[in-house]
Amino acid sequence: MPQFDLPLEELRRYRPELPEPEDFDAFWRKTLLEARRHDLDARFEAVESPLEGVRVFDVTYAGFGGHPVKGWLVLPAGAREPLPAVVEYIGYGGGRGLPHMHLLWATAGYAHFVMDTRGQGGGGWAQGDTPDPVGSGPAYPGYMTRGIEDPHAYYYRRLYVDAVRAVEAVRAHPLVNASRVAALGVSQGGGLALAVGGLVPDLAAIASDVPFLCDFPRATTLTDRQPYKEIGLYLKARRGGQERVFRTLSYFDCVHFAARGRAPALFSAALEDQTCPPSTVFAAFNAYAGSERSMEVYSFNDHEGGGPYQQDVQLRWLKGYLKG
Numbered sequence: 001m002p003q004f005d006l007p008l009e010e011l012r013r014y015r016p017e018l019p020e021p022e023d024f025d026a027f028w029r030k031t032l033l034e035a036r037r038h039d040l041d042a043r044f045e046a047v048e049s050p051l052e053g054v055r056v057f058d059v060t061y062a063g064f065g066g067h068p069v070k071g072w073l074v075l076p077a078g079a080r081e082p083l084p085a086v087v088e089y090i091g092y093g094g095g096r097g098l099p100h101m102h103l104l105w106a107t108a109g110y111a112h113f114v115m116d117t118r119g120q121g122g123g124g125w126a127q128g129d130t131p132d133p134v135g136s137g138p139a140y141p142g143y144m145t146r147g148i149e150d151p152h153a154y155y156y157r158r159l160y161v162d163a164v165r166a167v168e169a170v171r172a173h174p175l176v177n178a179s180r181v182a183a184l185g186v187s188q189g190g191g192l193a194l195a196v197g198g199l200v201p202d203l204a205a206i207a208s209d210v211p212f213l214c215d216f217p218r219a220t221t222l223t224d225r226q227p228y229k230e231i232g233l234y235l236k237a238r239r240g241g242q243e244r245v246f247r248t249l250s251y252f253d254c255v256h257f258a259a260r261g262r263a264p265a266l267f268s269a270a271l272e273d274q275t276c277p278p279s280t281v282f283a284a285f286n287a288y289a290g291s292e293r294s295m296e297v298y299s300f301n302d303h304e305g306g307g308p309y310q311q312d313v314q315l316r317w318l319k320g321y322l323k324g
Contacts, residue, residue, distance in 0.1 A: 095121020
């Protein structure tokens with residue numbers, strides 16, 4: 001697939017004027033305050049595993065609404081002192097899967113927390129174990145339009161809260177250094193890392209690869225791929241509903257969270273990516289408020305981005321912020 005978006009020199013300057021709700025910060029302060037009225041109740045149950053060199057814990061904690069959210073905590077087997085931690089968020093449609101799928105960061109000497117994604121993980125590539133008990137009105141199949149008529153009811157309000165509480169949960173473990181926690185992810189996971197970076201002021205670093213959930217107005221009109229296409233198909237059946245839908249999405253656009261992020265940040269974009277178009281990724285990168293930010297560009301890749309090459313970059317980059 002050839003490059004289809006703006007030329008790289010224009011991407012580096014791309015800064016859309018996206019409408020931001022006047023009560024954006026108040027909305028999220030209230031949302032997190034409501035979530036924290038529920039006891040975090042983080043529980044770590046040791047898992048018997050044939051894996052050598054790591055210890056695995058099945059984690060449950062209270063996310064949005066006090067709903068139980070699952071995760072895996074994977075530690076180096078010999079850990080005796082608090083470790084820096086990496087909190088990972090999963091791509092669209094996936095769940096936490098199985099522990100052996102998450103060995104990279106523990107073998108690099110980190111505590112690795114993998115958050116399950118409520119309601120997702122039934123699509124065949126990584127199972128999920130966390131239900132979403134909140135219903136919604138009419139929606140197009142998928143997650144993008146669940147509750148999209150009202151920001152208070154929108155699916156991603158619940159998921160962003162779960163992601164913030166995941167950081168709080170991993171910090172509660174005695175073998176985690178609470179002052180050295182990074183958030184990262186790919187696609188939807190990259191968007192969640194950006195949202196958490198804007199909502200949790202004291203992260204040590206974030207790494208956001210080919211992030212989803214950025215610059216909704218452009219993404220939904222530029223690409224015809226799922227999952228952004230879900231929004232267009234929803235509006236196809238609801239002529240005249242665009243203003244209300246995009247007002248809801250403005251509370252969840254990760255460009256706005258990037259404008260509030262302060263932790264050192266590593267981004268990546270792929271110039272042939274039609275799932276998360278590179279202009280939408282650069283919109284978040286160019287808005288990022290932190291003084292330490294960098295971007296890796298993969299010119300001939302689609303949504304797979306840098307894959308293992310980007311992981312190698314992350315391993316080297318994060319070492320300076322988590323172990324330095």
